[in-house]
Amino acid sequence: METTTSTIDPFAPAQLGPVTLRNRVIKAATFEGVMPDALVTPELIEYHRKVAAGGVGMTTVAYLAVSPEGRTHAECLWMREEAIPGLTKLADAIHAEGAAISGQIGHGGLVANAKSNQAQSIGPTSQFNPISMRKTKAATEADLTRIIHDFANAAKIVQRSGFDALEIHLGHNYLPSSFLSPRLNKREDRWGGSLENRAKLARKACEAVRQAVGGDMAVIAKLNMKDAMPGGLDIEESLQVAQMLEEDANLDAIELTGGSSFGNPMYLFRGDAPLKEFAATLPPLARVGFKLMGKKMMPSYPFEEAFFRKHARRYLETLNTPVILLGGINELSTIRSALDEGFAFVAMGRALLRTPDLINRMQSGTQEGGICIHCNKCMPTIYSGTRCVIDNPQPIMGSAPVA
Numbered sequence: 001m002e003t004t005t006s007t008i009d010p011f012a013p014a015q016l017g018p019v020t021l022r023n024r025v026i027k028a029a030t031f032e033g034v035m036p037d038a039l040v041t042p043e044l045i046e047y048h049r050k051v052a053a054g055g056v057g058m059t060t061v062a063y064l065a066v067s068p069e070g071r072t073h074a075e076c077l078w079m080r081e082e083a084i085p086g087l088t089k090l091a092d093a094i095h096a097e098g099a100a101i102s103g104q105i106g107h108g109g110l111v112a113n114a115k116s117n118q119a120q121s122i123g124p125t126s127q128f129n130p131i132s133m134r135k136t137k138a139a140t141e142a143d144l145t146r147i148i149h150d151f152a153n154a155a156k157i158v159q160r161s162g163f164d165a166l167e168i169h170l171g172h173n174y175l176p177s178s179f180l181s182p183r184l185n186k187r188e189d190r191w192g193g194s195l196e197n198r199a200k201l202a203r204k205a206c207e208a209v210r211q212a213v214g215g216d217m218a219v220i221a222k223l224n225m226k227d228a229m230p231g232g233l234d235i236e237e238s239l240q241v242a243q244m245l246e247e248d249a250n251l252d253a254i255e256l257t258g259g260s261s262f263g264n265p266m267y268l269f270r271g272d273a274p275l276k277e278f279a280a281t282l283p284p285l286a287r288v289g290f291k292l293m294g295k296k297m298m299p300s301y302p303f304e305e306a307f308f309r310k311h312a313r314r315y316l317e318t319l320n321t322p323v324i325l326l327g328g329i330n331e332l333s334t335i336r337s338a339l340d341e342g343f344a345f346v347a348m349g350r351a352l353l354r355t356p357d358l359i360n361r362m363q364s365g366t367q368e369g370g371i372c373i374h375c376n377k378c379m380p381t382i383y384s385g386t387r388c389v390i391d392n393p394q395p396i397m398g399s400a401p402v403a
């Protein structure tokens, strides 16, 4: 039995901006990979219904691209009128289980697979993209104006679909995060150079989203603390970005992450690098390259419970904005101590992929912790139906979109 004494009840309702969540546990974004037509399918609904029925306060649908070229690949939902009926059914199913629903909106930037999307990928600076084996274009002023507008439009679509919250992706070197990075952003115009300039896209995206949805939805940003790439965003600059976001007053909470889907993906997961499984998802030429370079491209980091906590504490000390702790949370004792320390919520990814009803089990006292072994073999399943392969080895095929 758990021995930690705590003052904040993780299972009691809590306020996230204008929204009351039934408890303080949020299912973190884990791209679901069951949307062959880039629209909501019955499998996507079931994926989230299970964690909602399993007790979380809120589930996060990920990842909802704001523009077609901002999809990570072609089977990624992007926000357009056509998506609303399916998203509405998804929101209704989650609400019927007593949970709230958040949509993670973002733009993949140089993480987007241009070949799969059949659309030129965009970054702060033109560079070779090993994911699609193509060159990324440097965003023009017109691109950035349109993308900021796309953030607002996507937010409205998510709101009209009945979601409770929005999470703006400012991490993992997706577009706004790549603009923050001094390594990836070598621009000499008003979007590059000083931190103020590099933070402009992230700030404008948050502002556009808040203006679009008003005060009735909770708005969260998922922000990198460090890219963990040489010359990338580091924690001192990230803390300043967090302060700028706080001054702008468009957010109800900040969720902290790190690493780079482009250059250092294992930093955001820790544990084993699934090199063999990842290689199997690549086209033949890229596979050969990955087999030679994979270990260097995906260095692994030992897993530790709540591995981002030490860095996240600095934000807690600096900000008045509520902070969401994410990264390697498995144990009820960790949840309790994080809340007691001042984190407003915790977000959990893999522990809930492995055990979707973990929160009910924790609440009823039948299980004190998750059983995810951090093998990370679920990572490449984003291309074959995201799942814990230990319990579900077979692919999950997304079927026709819900009408």
Ligand SMILES: Cc1cc2nc3c(=O)[nH]c(=O)nc-3n(C[C@H](O)[C@H](O)[C@H](O)COP(=O)(O)O)c2cc1C
Pocket: 028, 029, 030, 031, 062, 063, 104, 169, 172, 222, 257, 268, 269, 326, 327, 328, 329, 347, 348, 349, 350, 351, 378, 379, 382, 386
């Ligand atoms: C299969 C899988 C897919 C993921 N997809 C996303 C995503 O679409 N957007 C995102 O911000 N993070 C994504 N993540 C990262 C998680 O949100 C989270 O940051 C990470 O797994 C660490 O939390 P955890 O230790 O609780 O799993 C994904 C993680 C996994 C395992």
Ligand code: SF4
Pocket: 350, 351, 353, 354, 371, 372, 373, 374, 375, 376, 377, 378, 379, 387, 388, 389, 390
């Ligand atoms: S495959 Fe399962 S056990 Fe392995 S990291 Fe993913 S959720 Fe955890």
